[in-house]
Amino acid sequence: MLVLEQILNGLQLGVMLFLMSAGLTLVFGIMRVINLAHGSFYMIGAYVAATVAMKSGSFMLGLLAALPAAALVGMAVELLILRRLYHRDHLDQVLATFGLIFFFNELIRMIWGRQPLFMDVPPWLAGSVQLLPGIHYPVYRLAIILVGILVALFLYLLFSRTRLGMRIRAGATNREMVGALGVNIRLLYTLIFGLGTLLAGLAGVMAGPILAVEAGMGESILILTFVVIVIGGIGSVRGALVGAILVGLVDTLARSFLPDLFRLVLESSSAADRMGAALASMSVYIFMALILSFKPAGLFPVNQ
Amino acid sequence: MKKIILSICLLLFSASLALAGDPVKIGMITTLSTKAGYLGEDIRDGFKLAIAMENGKLGGVPVELLVDDDGRKPEKGRQIAERFIKKEKAKILTGIVFSNVAMAVVPKVVRQGFFYVSPNAGPSRLAGKGCDPNYFNVAWQNDNLSEVVGRYVRNKGFKNVYLLAPNYPAGKDALAGFKRFYQGKVAGEVYTTLGQSDYAAELATLRAAKPDAVFFFLPGGMGINFLKQYAQAGLKDSIPVFGPAFSFDERILKAVGDAAVGVVNGSQWSVDLDIPANKKFVEAFTKTYNRTPTLYASQGYDDALLIASALKAVSGDMSKTDEFRAALAKADFASVRGKFRFGANHHPIQDIYVRKVIKDEQGKVTNRILEKVFTDHHDAYSSECTMK
Missing domain, CATH: 3.40.50.2300 (Response regulator)
Structure with missing residues (x-):
C-alpha cells in the first residue's frame, strides 16, 4: 500500500520536473543556450499566481495571469539578453544567465519584500480521495499529475502535427538553411523561449499551493531539472519526460525506503538512519552516473 | 573609482561623527540576503528600534550601528568581523543569525578581547566547553x-x-x-x-x-x-x-x-506576553515597521537594551573592559520577556x-x-x- 502511495508521490514529483525540464531542454536543444535562469521563471509564475489569487480569490485567475507573465518576461529576456549570446561561448551564457538569477531574486525582494507569500489549494481541489482501501491521496497532487500528462500530450501534438512544430524541428537541425528558406528564425527562437518559460511558470503555479512562495525558490528545483535533462538526453523532450519520471521515482522511493533497508542490515538504528538519509540524498546523482556510464549521451540522444 | 569616492565620503562622514562626540560603534554581522534574510532583517529592525526610541543613543551614550550582510556564509562573516574591528574600531559585535557563521566568527573575536553579544545563534559549544568571558547570548541556547x-x-x-x-x-x-x-x-x-x-x-x-x-x-x-x-x-x-x-x-x-x-x-517570547516592556515594544515595532514583530525582532531589541545597560554603567567609556563585562553579566535591563538573568556561562536563565x-x-x-x-x-x- 505504502509502495503504491510512494509511486504516486514519485510520479507527481516527476511531472513537476517534466514541466521544468521540457522548457529547458527545448531551449538548449534548439537554441544551444544554457539557461541557468530557468528557475527564475518558475518563481515569477508562482509569485504572480499567488498575488492575483490572493487579490481576486480565484486560483484560475492566478493561473491565467501567471502563464502570460512568465512567457512575456521570458520573451523579453530572450530579446534583450540571450539574443546577443547565441554566438558566444557556453561559459558566457552561463555567466549571463547566472547573473539573471541574482537579478530576478533581488527584483522579487524589491517588489514583494522578504515575506514569503501565501497561496492555498483552490477549494475544488482541496481534500483527499480514497483511491484504494487504505490509500488516501490529496486531490491537488492528482491534478498535478493530470496537468503533466496533458502538457506532454500537447507538446507531442505540437511537434509532430503542426507547421510550427515542423519549423522548430527544422530550425534545430539546420538553422541557416531554415532561415534561407524564408522562415523568420529569430521570431521562432523568441517563441520557443517564451514557450519554455511558460511551462516553467506553469510549474511554479502548480507548486505555489504546496511549497513556500519565496525569492530563490527556483534554485532548489533547478539542480534536479538539470539532472533530468542530462539523463534524458539534452535537447529531447521525450527524454525529458522519461528522465523526469525516473528521477522523481528514484528520489521519492530512495527517500522513503532506504532508511528502512539499512535498518534491516545494520545493528544500530541511528547509524542506519544517518546512512539512509545520506544515501537517499545522493541517490539521484548515483542514478545519473549509472545511466551516463551506459549511455553517455543520455537515454534519448539527439543526433547532431 | 566609485569605491574610492564612496570610502572618502564614508571617512568624512565618520570623521564628522567623531567630532560630534565619539559615538560607540557597534558592529552587526547578520543575514540579510538569501531566503533566511528576514531573520536578520527583524533582528536589525528590533535593534534599531531600541536606538531610535532613545534618539540615537543607548543607555544615554551616542552609538553608531554598522550593519553588514554575511549571506549565511561563515567566511564572509569572518571578513566583516575583521573589517569592523580593524578598520571601524568597533569594540562590540553582534547580530549573527546562524550557528555555523557564529562558530567561525565568535571564538576569534572574543579571544582578541572584543565583546560579542548573540541575538540568535546559540550553538552548544559556545555554551559549554567553548564559553568565554566576553561572549554573551541574550536569546537562548539552541536546544x-x-x-x-x-x-x-x-x-x-x-x-x-x-x-x-x-x-x-x-x-x-x-x-x-x-x-x-x-x-x-x-x-x-x-x-x-x-x-x-x-x-x-x-x-x-x-x-x-x-x-x-x-x-x-x-x-x-x-x-x-x-x-x-x-x-x-x-x-x-x-x-x-x-x-x-x-x-x-x-x-x-x-x-x-x-x-x-x-x-x-x-x-521564550510571544507577541501577547503580558509584560509592560513587551507591550511597549510590540506597539512601537508595529507602528514603526507596519508589521507584527517576530521572536527574532524581540531578541534584537533585547540585545540592544542589554548593551545599553552596560554602556550606561561605564558611561560609554569602552576602555573600562572589566566594568563593561560585569555590567553585561548583571543583565540589568527591562527585557520583553520579563525576568531575565544570565547563568555562569553567560546564557539566559529564563521562563x-x-x-x-x-x-x-x-x-x-x-x-x-x-x-x-x-x-x-x-x-x-x-x-x-x-x-x-
Whole structure:
C-alpha cells in the first residue's frame, strides 16, 4: 500500500520536473543556450499566481495571469539578453544567465519584500480521495499529475502535427538553411523561449499551493531539472519526460525506503538512519552516473 | 573609482561623527540576503528600534550601528568581523543569525578581547566547553526551544512520537534537545535534506508509522512547505504536530495560513506576553515597521537594551573592559520577556512557554501563550563551561 502511495508521490514529483525540464531542454536543444535562469521563471509564475489569487480569490485567475507573465518576461529576456549570446561561448551564457538569477531574486525582494507569500489549494481541489482501501491521496497532487500528462500530450501534438512544430524541428537541425528558406528564425527562437518559460511558470503555479512562495525558490528545483535533462538526453523532450519520471521515482522511493533497508542490515538504528538519509540524498546523482556510464549521451540522444 | 569616492565620503562622514562626540560603534554581522534574510532583517529592525526610541543613543551614550550582510556564509562573516574591528574600531559585535557563521566568527573575536553579544545563534559549544568571558547570548541556547516542547509533549501523555529534522548540526541538536525532556518512545527519526521542498514521501512513511504525535524542526521555507503539505495530506486533524518557534514566527504564519492553526510550539517570547516592556515594544515595532514583530525582532531589541545597560554603567567609556563585562553579566535591563538573568556561562536563565497558533478576531493567524512549561530554565551545557 505504502509502495503504491510512494509511486504516486514519485510520479507527481516527476511531472513537476517534466514541466521544468521540457522548457529547458527545448531551449538548449534548439537554441544551444544554457539557461541557468530557468528557475527564475518558475518563481515569477508562482509569485504572480499567488498575488492575483490572493487579490481576486480565484486560483484560475492566478493561473491565467501567471502563464502570460512568465512567457512575456521570458520573451523579453530572450530579446534583450540571450539574443546577443547565441554566438558566444557556453561559459558566457552561463555567466549571463547566472547573473539573471541574482537579478530576478533581488527584483522579487524589491517588489514583494522578504515575506514569503501565501497561496492555498483552490477549494475544488482541496481534500483527499480514497483511491484504494487504505490509500488516501490529496486531490491537488492528482491534478498535478493530470496537468503533466496533458502538457506532454500537447507538446507531442505540437511537434509532430503542426507547421510550427515542423519549423522548430527544422530550425534545430539546420538553422541557416531554415532561415534561407524564408522562415523568420529569430521570431521562432523568441517563441520557443517564451514557450519554455511558460511551462516553467506553469510549474511554479502548480507548486505555489504546496511549497513556500519565496525569492530563490527556483534554485532548489533547478539542480534536479538539470539532472533530468542530462539523463534524458539534452535537447529531447521525450527524454525529458522519461528522465523526469525516473528521477522523481528514484528520489521519492530512495527517500522513503532506504532508511528502512539499512535498518534491516545494520545493528544500530541511528547509524542506519544517518546512512539512509545520506544515501537517499545522493541517490539521484548515483542514478545519473549509472545511466551516463551506459549511455553517455543520455537515454534519448539527439543526433547532431 | 566609485569605491574610492564612496570610502572618502564614508571617512568624512565618520570623521564628522567623531567630532560630534565619539559615538560607540557597534558592529552587526547578520543575514540579510538569501531566503533566511528576514531573520536578520527583524533582528536589525528590533535593534534599531531600541536606538531610535532613545534618539540615537543607548543607555544615554551616542552609538553608531554598522550593519553588514554575511549571506549565511561563515567566511564572509569572518571578513566583516575583521573589517569592523580593524578598520571601524568597533569594540562590540553582534547580530549573527546562524550557528555555523557564529562558530567561525565568535571564538576569534572574543579571544582578541572584543565583546560579542548573540541575538540568535546559540550553538552548544559556545555554551559549554567553548564559553568565554566576553561572549554573551541574550536569546537562548539552541536546544532550549525544542526541550520545552519535549517536556510539554510528555506532560500531555503522548507516548509514541515521530521526529523529523534536516540533516545538519542544528537539526540533530533540536531532536536531541527534544528527546532530553521527552524520554518516551520514538516512532521514527527521519533526517531530510537541508532545503528540501517536497515532503510527500516522508509524510506517507510517517502516516504508515502510526505515531500519536509529530515533532519537527524545519526552519524557514522548509517549515512552510512541511506544514502546508501536512495539512493537505489530511494528517493535521488525526496526528497533532509540535515544533520549536522557528517554524511559527509571525512571518511564516502569514505564508502558511490556516494549515498552521492549532499547532503548539515552544518559545521564550510571544507577541501577547503580558509584560509592560513587551507591550511597549510590540506597539512601537508595529507602528514603526507596519508589521507584527517576530521572536527574532524581540531578541534584537533585547540585545540592544542589554548593551545599553552596560554602556550606561561605564558611561560609554569602552576602555573600562572589566566594568563593561560585569555590567553585561548583571543583565540589568527591562527585557520583553520579563525576568531575565544570565547563568555562569553567560546564557539566559529564563521562563520558556508553549504557544498555540490561533486565528484572531481580525482573521489574522498568530500565536497565543498556552502555558509556561519551564520556570528559570538552565541550558544543558553550563556545567561544561569553565570560563577560564
